Amino acid sequence: NAGVTQTPKFRVLKTGQSMTLLCAQDMNHEYMYWYRQDPGMGLRLIHYSVGEGTTAKGEVPDGYNVSRLKKQNFLLGLESAAPSQTSVYFCASRPLAGHDTQYFGPGTRLTVL
């Protein structure tokens, strides 16, 4: 049982490049989330999903797209990376029941030059 995993762990992009971050969970959780963590800003919600095939915007969705084609995977895409998207990205998941306790992945550190 690996829990929540994220791929890749580190990535450096040039401005304008695109990439996809992959989050996978093996706990059969319904809900999945993408956050970004910046110094002094805490965690801010980018997008989330309440089930396979559904997505919704969070607090800071601009410049990102997501897809949840399979229940266990939640993809975060950057179509044209900007330096402002330099951050640490965390994925989390939680079951339908359980009072909202979220389980986090180890994070992806992204640098956009």
Add this chain to the structure above:
Amino acid sequence: AQSVAQPEDQVNVAEGNPLTVKCTYSVSGNPYLFWYVQYPNRGLQFLLKYITGDNLVKGSYGFEAEFNKSQTSFHLKKPSALVSDSALYFCAVRDPLGGYSTLTFGKGTMLLVSP
């Protein structure tokens, strides 16, 4: 709207002393409240939560938190700090009646425990 505030960017405490990390919240109904800890270069780990019932909640690693509805607070406490408790701590809230299916996190408080 739901919001949470952690008024201290950093808390310093000597090993063996009690520690408190403060959190206040704002919701329209009765809140679900959480504490998470983040060690360097790691993801967030769940520590404890308050949903209902006893105002004093016990969690992992000897931590506890006290829910105070009148002061809208949920402070994290530990009777005797360890150097290994040094980490970044996040408080989070959800208003289950507010139509939200997401948690709102505070900005985090860095806890530094000196030997």
